[in-house]
Amino acid sequence: MTLALAVDIGLTLLVLAVACWTLAVRDTFTSVIGFVAYGLLLALIWVRLAAPDVALTEAAMGSGLTGLLLLGAAARLQNAKNISAPPGLALRWVAGVLCALVSAGLAAMVLLLPDPAPTLAPAVVAHLPATGLGNPVTGVLLAYRAIDTLLEAVVLLPALLGVWSLAADRDWGGAPRLRYHRPDGALTLLAQVLPPFGIIVGIYLCWNGADQPGGAFQGGAVLAAMWALILTAGLAEAPPVSRRWLRWLLVAGSAVFLVIGLAGIGFADAFLAYPAGYAKPLILTIELVLTLSIAVALGLLIAGPPTRTPS
Amino acid sequence: MSIALGLFTIFAVVAGAFFFLAGTVGLLRFPDPLTRLHALTKADNLGLGLVVIGLLPQVAWPLGAIKLIAIWLIVLFAATTVSQLMARAARDGGPPV
Amino acid sequence: MTIPDLLLAAAVFVLATVALGMVRILRGPAAADRMMAAQLFGTGGIAALLLLGVATEANAVLDVALVLALLAAFASVAFVQGASHPDGDDSKETHSE
């Protein structure tokens, strides 16, 4: 047995143990800690699967931002009584057997997957020079399957509108309030020191994404986390949702993407195509604006609906 | 030269790993939250610190080294903040989770 | 034993100790204890990641660790805050220090 395999087996056992524990533990708050730890382990597994771009996203989004969101919710719900009865033993057994069957069936399919596996890697590599990019994943995201990325940026907007729509009518146009903790010296210090690092890292990830692992979503997620930290510590206030500049920031990424995509019909013969030779600068432009918009959207998703009545 | 650097890496990483073990044992065996905190903070920061120092010769200079040190500083800083908050929580006898 | 092998072995070792520390998350008893274990988990995870990445010469791993360090720091703080002030609405806040 090689050492690398030992690492993989160790990781597998650990991740399964944490997952079981997250589901089994009684207290919700503790369960969320389990989930954050689980996300960290997943990032390690993504590294082992030679997918650093995904590992970055998992670290930033899957474990980081999702963990924050769930931690905040669990903290607020600690006094909530759950009045729905837990399912009976029979249902548990039925569900358990069903899920075990699903797992077993899927496991059989995993073992039955064709070998050698079908892959698009050669096609991606063959066309990458046309995009001027060095990172094949960014090539897929911003060139070959740009529509998915455009829609993914757009998807954040209805989700955010959905969150905002949960405000009370009188609070519409007001600001969300993330600061639900008492002011604390240590937290304030953290919120003063960490964000400069984080902002550099976020911009670096976005900029680096064209050629190295990274990109708009990873960079945006880090920026969003730093913004949320500042808001949590009470060093700044979230802007009122009615602000015009905020709305512009939110849609800027998708709008720029859409405009460049539409320009492609005229200048490159297809929607979302880039004119030859201009692919890389256009992609970088899109990524930069997208990073900003994504950071704002993610930050506001964490901040929740407006709760302050506008003055 | 590279042999010396290699030995340095080996030594530092092994020492770092040892501190992780020490921290874990302290976390498991010490009797109350504050002593456990003591074991934890000393050990895991030193542990990570030694690992980082050990890895310095193995990464690209200078960007890799800067990143390594930044990682250590961030973790160190966060751990300091968190342990202060935790100590306070432990002293106030925060609600058992 | 080459240096990459040793780094991998160290990664396995750190992961194992971290896993051992999970017992403390299970047992508690106070929120702070679970918290400390989670903190150790984060630091150990980052250390293991660094060791793995350098051993397999995956440069991007440093970026992953950097992001992880930044967000783990925040998550730990959010956790301590949430755990020690469960009913976290600052409208009812009474500062008692």
Place this chain on the structure above:
Amino acid sequence: MMQDPSNLLVLALVLPVAGLLLALVVGGRYAGRIALWLMPVGLAIAVMLVVSVIRADDALVYDLGGWMPPLGVALRADGLSAIFILTTVAVIGATGIFARTEFRTLPGQPETRTSLTFWALLLALWGALNLVFLSNDLFSLFVALELLTFSAIPLVCLDGRAGTLAAGLRYLLFALFGSVLYLLGAVLLYGAYGTLDIGLLSGLVRPEPVAWGAAALMTVGLMAKTALFPLHFWLPPAHAGAPAAASAVLSALVIKASLFLIVRLWFDAMPALMNPTAAQVLATLGAAAILFGSVLALRQARLKLLIAYSTVAQIGYLFLIFPLIVRPESGSFAAADLYTELAATVVSTSAWSGGVLQAVSHAFAKAAMFMAAGLIAQSLGHDRIADLSSIGRALPITVLAFALAGMSLMGLPPSGGFAAKWLLLTATIETGQWWWALVILGGGLLTGGYLFRVLAPALFGSRQSVTLRAPVARYREVVVLALALCSVLLGFVRLGAFDLVQIGRLAKAGMGLP
């Protein structure tokens, strides 16, 4: 650039998305105006699309970014997509006019919560639906489904009461469960065949375990989103507290999107898997939905819930088309001799047309019914069926619209629902599957039963006068009537028009269809 009709596909997609971005930026009372102004443009695009598809007599295909599948993503509009896009814009447009004053910001007033979110989300919903009908890539379709979910749920719980929020949360959990299963299936297909493009998959998928597993997972996931029995629990509560306009698009369009995908999946992406057993299983669930939903609708005390359970039932009819296209005795398509192949032509055409006509006429009828119920609830202050006596006298147009839509739902001639059920019945007789004919007829009787419960007192109630708490704007009643009339008039459309359904059917070569 407009000479190329395939640009219409991009326009149909970009228009609502651009509208969403614009509405969000300018906000206030302009959000509603933007939505309402874009709708006629969308209608024009949809009509042009239908005309182009008919003229081309083949599907229109657009490779986004100039990248061909499997690397790139293609949009594809066949006859089926064109019909659904046209239906979508018609229902969304009617919904927009119906909701015009309900969700407006008065001049000089600051933007209100509902006036921004309703219009922006309606545009997002429209864009998501168009993408579902156009995309030819399983992953883009996943994103489209999520976009649809995120827009539909806030619309449903716009009123913010606890019951509505709980219903919205349950709906969200069901929808997410559905999309994860769908994604899992897509992942397996990629693992086995290395592409997510529906056109390429249709030639690659073999009846083997991985493909079966993927098909099962995706179908179950999409069934949860379509609210097919027995995964329908979330639907009626979601309707209970939703604004009438949101209910209309939810029942008429949103749940049809996932149904559309089930059809795409079985007939276009994996035709090799479509065998009589699978078809019978799907149809059995459909039949159970018809009976179960109808019986529950009979027992409801509230008008909105009655209509919601009616949706559960009507969705069932759409699943009956599977065994009517895949005949039980032939076993496989390829092995049919010349004679049976000819028979298959006739049968499948009427089953296809019947299914599509049922989906479209149900969309119009159900939108009309939910809006009518909304108007009744608004003017009476409640929607208890027991107290609807003589409401026909106070709101004649609304009740007439409800009755016309009900006629289509029951399948009374000459409505669109009648034509649809007639085609389905024809298909059952021709394929010798009389038991499905019984289900269709029984479902029609039950539908008549629960609609009679509403219409009899409403039209012939003995109460002398009904006092309305709030007047109902005439134009809203006209919108409802127009939708109901659409549903009825579909019955007069020349059946040949539904040959459009057959244009660009991917699998026709492989299945021996025309």
Place this chain on the structure above:
Amino acid sequence: MISTTTLFGLSSVILVGLGLFGLIVNPQPLRKILAFNLLGSGVFLLFGVIARRGAGAGLNSDPVPQALVITGLVVAFAATALAVALLLRLFQETGQAITLDTEDPSIHAPARSNDP
């Protein structure tokens, strides 16, 4: 000897099973949201394994599934944010108790009229 991809592939399907179980069995909405995330991560992991199996042309992993997983993670985050916001609002509305039971009596109450 078992390969890395098989190992992670098998653990991903176990995660899917666990997530499904949690989603069905756990009555608390927040735990259901958590289970959904677990389920989603299992699916993504399976996709990552498929990507790794498709290594070729000088790449250690097929980039197409990787890109799709990144998209999927963002979408899953948006879903979680919406679900959490709904849940917190529900908690605010109902005071202390949260339920998602189908037999919620309030849905059978007459709709609130929206006249002024």
